[in-house]
Amino acid sequence: MRANASEPLWRIVGLGLTGFAVLVLIYLVAPTLAIVPLSLSPDPFLRFPPPGVSLRWYEAFAHSIDYQLAILNSLKIGIPAAALATACGVMAALAVVRGAVPFRRTLAALLIAPLILPQIVLAIGLFPLMAKVGLVGTYPGIVLAHAVVTMPLVFITVSAALRTYTPSFELAAMTLGANPWRTFVHVTFPMIRAGIVVGFIFALTFSFDELILAMFLTSPTTRTVPRLLWEQLNYQMTPIIAAATVVLLGATIALLCLAAFAATRSRHLSGGAKGVQP
């Protein structure tokens, strides 16, 4: 649509579209930033314009035992869940993309299904089953639940990484006498490392944000940050939530930058290999 664009009519249409898109981007980002002035307000209730600036809610957040416990729980649940999801997701991706397994399409659909299905449906089924074996309210219970819903993220990123290069690298290694394990360690793993790291970070972020399974499967002693936020939102609205949210927002952005960094680094590393693709 670049040619003809010099005509004034089409230039106006283009400018209008750009303006519209900028407005949509503002609508996408600005509402979330509304939390920032609230977190800095000295009053427990929001007033407009804000009467001053204070860090008391950040101080309250830093001293809150509830939040400290919840952050610790989120880490204790998120890291093992993401690790388990990564191990299983990598194996599944290797089997489906590189292996010769039957029902490949059905398998791939099944492996992505936990991400598509509404979590409330899974929660309704998992809660009574886990209650029967005493897993409700324990760390293993929620870790396993989060592992199952985050495995698709790893499966997708690692499958994509495996499809960026030809399997002849692995064939070459195996022709030269390497067994499957050595082939994986010395050839496959270095090629898909970035995909694995990005998948792990995605799984971790997802677990940190997940509310519904945590609502059903954690207890007051194992509750995660989203569940604590949710309980506070529904029962006792204070600006501590705003301060906590701003801190969490910062953590999300930091993790994202890490994922982006991992992805760009890999592009430099595998840049040479991509050219070999037939």
Added chain:
Amino acid sequence: MADARAGTGARTQRTPARAWSPARRGIWLLVPPLLLLGLFFVLPLAYVLIQSGSAPKGPFDTYVRIARETSLHYPLIYTFRTAAIVTVFALVLSYPVAFLISRARGRWQLVAMTLVLVPFWTSAVIRSYAWLVLLQRRGIINEALLTLGLVDRPLRLSNTDIGTHVAMVQIMLPFMILPLLSSMRAIDPSVLRAAAILGANPARQFAHVYFPLTLPGVGAGCALVFISTLGFYITPALLGGSSTMVAVAIEQQVSRLLDWPLASALATVLLVLTCLMFLLYERLNSRLASRGGA
């Protein structure tokens, strides 16, 4: 017997080609993921189905109740309608944004991508809370309007359909923008140049060349947004509306009324609807792909 096993072991190490026989290569790799999936995904879903038939009045009682009682089946209709509305608005708002990002260069593209990706990875709890801060009775919008003297009394913005829909569309936008963007980036610019040389004005280039080429992205984005909205819990539970979404209704049946069979029946209906929408999308997608090939 023991000798034979030792023999195979030694041979496995020396001749890897036989150990990784092409016929069922990599099948053992599926054992751990399928175990996880089977125990903590397939089994619970089967249990939901069984539980939905465990009502004292007979296995189909819960489904009969859902069909008969308006208060039970209305959330399903409302959820479907909401998913359709959210999908249409998300598509209309996202298309120009994705187009702009696909055309942007260098720093602008990076800025725009960040503006899309940060909300994408921000918790829906946080983003819904932000809408509550904006929309509630003593929220930012009402306080601003009162201070400026534009209204005498606070407007009712939260607990309305419009407020909740505006928030849901905003939360779903990245799920529409990203698939659109990936299909737009795949378009070869020389195709458009060819259309222009053949005399098509920008509107015709868009209608006959550009838009059809983005259809896979449009389909993927719509499917993603529609299916995610079907199971939307956080935003409608926090902001409310004239009616309840089915995910909220399920949670209420369990936590307030302790009616597990009924909640399971509602969950089963939601599960079936989600699967149907996904199959419909797969069907359309493969038809689109085959037409593109021909």
